[in-house]
Amino acid sequence: MFRAINISKKFNDKQIIGNFSLEVPNNKILCIVGPSGAGKSTLLRCLTGLESADSGEFYLNNNKFNPTNANDKKSTIGLVSQDFGLFPNLTVMENVILAPQLVLKLSKEEAIKKAKKLIRTLNLSGKEKLYPYQLSGGQKQRVAIVRTLAMSPKIICYDEPTSALDPKLSEEVGKILNQLKSNNIMQIVVTHDMDFAKQVADDIITVKPLP
Amino acid sequence: MDYIINIMPSLLSGALITLKVFFWTLIISIPLGIILSLGLTSKFTNKKMLKIFSIKQLIEFYIWLMRGTPLLLQLIFVFYGLPIIGIVFQRYDAALVAFSLNYAAYFAEIFRGGFQSIPKSQYESASMLGLNSWQTTRKVIIPQVLKIVIPSIGNEVINLVKDSSLVYVIGIGDLLQAGNIATARDVTLLPLILVALIYLLLTALCTVVLRRIEKYYSSWR
Numbered sequence: 001m002f003r004a005i006n007i008s009k010k011f012n013d014k015q016i017i018g019n020f021s022l023e024v025p026n027n028k029i030l031c032i033v034g035p036s037g038a039g040k041s042t043l044l045r046c047l048t049g050l051e052s053a054d055s056g057e058f059y060l061n062n063n064k065f066n067p068t069n070a071n072d073k074k075s076t077i078g079l080v081s082q083d084f085g086l087f088p089n090l091t092v093m094e095n096v097i098l099a100p101q102l103v104l105k106l107s108k109e110e111a112i113k114k115a116k117k118l119i120r121t122l123n124l125s126g127k128e129k130l131y132p133y134q135l136s137g138g139q140k141q142r143v144a145i146v147r148t149l150a151m152s153p154k155i156i157c158y159d160e161p162t163s164a165l166d167p168k169l170s171e172e173v174g175k176i177l178n179q180l181k182s183n184n185i186m187q188i189v190v191t192h193d194m195d196f197a198k199q200v201a202d203d204i205i206t207v208k209p210l211p
Numbered sequence: 212m213d214y215i216i217n218i219m220p221s222l223l224s225g226a227l228i229t230l231k232v233f234f235w236t237l238i239i240s241i242p243l244g245i246i247l248s249l250g251l252t253s254k255f256t257n258k259k260m261l262k263i264f265s266i267k268q269l270i271e272f273y274i275w276l277m278r279g280t281p282l283l284l285q286l287i288f289v290f291y292g293l294p295i296i297g298i299v300f301q302r303y304d305a306a307l308v309a310f311s312l313n314y315a316a317y318f319a320e321i322f323r324g325g326f327q328s329i330p331k332s333q334y335e336s337a338s339m340l341g342l343n344s345w346q347t348t349r350k351v352i353i354p355q356v357l358k359i360v361i362p363s364i365g366n367e368v369i370n371l372v373k374d375s376s377l378v379y380v381i382g383i384g385d386l387l388q389a390g391n392i393a394t395a396r397d398v399t400l401l402p403l404i405l406v407a408l409i410y411l412l413l414t415a416l417c418t419v420v421l422r423r424i425e426k427y428y429s430s431w432r
Contacts, residue, residue: 050335074341085336088431089354098350099340131431151340 001025002155002186007046007056009039015210016042017053022205024155024186029177031189031201038207040190041159047188048079048157060154074103078153082160084144086132092119093128096147104151111150118146122176138169145176156180158189162196174199218393218402225389226409232306232375232385233413237368239311244318247274249348251319252326270319277316283377285309290381306378314371321363325356358428365421372413386410 003023016039045051049067065072097111162170256266290305337347376387390406
């Protein structure tokens with residue numbers, strides 16, 4: 001179980017998040033929905049350590065951890081960002097095996113073996129040698145998910161995963177998220193797409209802009 | 212034809228000096244330019260030393276100095292000026308120091324533009340995957356920056372071929388110097404025409420190499 005307790009964040013004296021708490025049980029998907037400017041993305045950035053929260057605590061299976069600490073974050077939390085964040089200079093396979101080799105210290109063979117399995121699972125076989133610009137939006141999204149999964153994170157966060165996709169592809173992404181509900185992975189989805197949230201969520205939290 | 216065959220060895224030996232200055236300047240100034248540009252774009256170099264100036268301000272001053280004064284003047288200063296304070300260089304070393312310092316400043320500005328055009332999300336993705344700063348810079352950022360800056364670097368490389376002729380001012384016999392000597396001695400413009408052809412050949416060679424590099428980087432966008 002992942003718990004974030006009393007998270008607060010201010011930017012230039014403007015309170016964006018105030019004492020926000022959430023919890024995600026293993027194998028569950030939590031959707032955070034709300035209008036633009038409600039602080040959804042900021043909350044996700046705090047959860048993933050891309051911003052440091054002004055206050056609050058994070059627990060993974062009752063162990064406290066600090067998402068801004070690189071060691072705590074390693075293989076704990078992964079992010080699939082809105083623009084996918086794929087590295088344009090690397091092929092699909094290189095994108096997927098880069099971090100397992102450099103961070104998890106897997107050999108190239110081990111990293112490729114793991115990547116191939118994930119690539120097959122997410123229906124990307126045959127795309128290994130392509131560069132990101134040669135992929136469609138949906139394929140990029142799946143590569144981003146494969147790349148995150150290759151690091152074996154316990155929590156996967158998604159920032160607006162359907163914003164660049166048409167309804168059919170959104171449904172496909174929803175199926176993939178449901179398919180990942182195993183191996184004790186916890187998933188947190190930030191979205192303004194209520195239909196998508198209803199499709200995938202085990203629990204939904206609505207956030208509103210602070211006054 | 213006999214005359215051309217006669218003067219060719221001296222022109223070619225001058226061209227060799229030109230090539231040596233060109234080659235070593237690139238080898239030194241490109242990595243130095245990258246390091247300086249990292250200093251310009253990094254948040255760590257903003258910290259003031261002795262509460263007076265930051266490393267970033269120091270680099271900015273260096274770039275202003277190098278780009279704000281003629282390379283010819285810098286050459287003269289390094290060879291004739293520095294010995295006054297006890298720093299003595301041989302002619303060829305002085306040329307390399309002046310050229311490398313000057314070109315590194317231009318390369319630093321080119322690379323700074325390249326680094327600044329990489330979206331923040333690339334750094335964030337790398338950080339989320341657990342890559343450290345060095346791994347991110349080496350594997351993700353530098354290849355993307357190189358692709359962006361190659362056309363501008365190409366301009367500077369072509370300029371360097373021609374700028375190398377400035378070494379005559381500190382008494383180094385380069386290609387142009389060899390042509391000048393032959394022209395003055397034999398009262399004919401032919402040596403200078405040959406010099407022009409050799410320069411054109413060298414810049415054509417650079418252009419071909421640069422095109423190849425651009426093609427290599429065009430496999431991705």
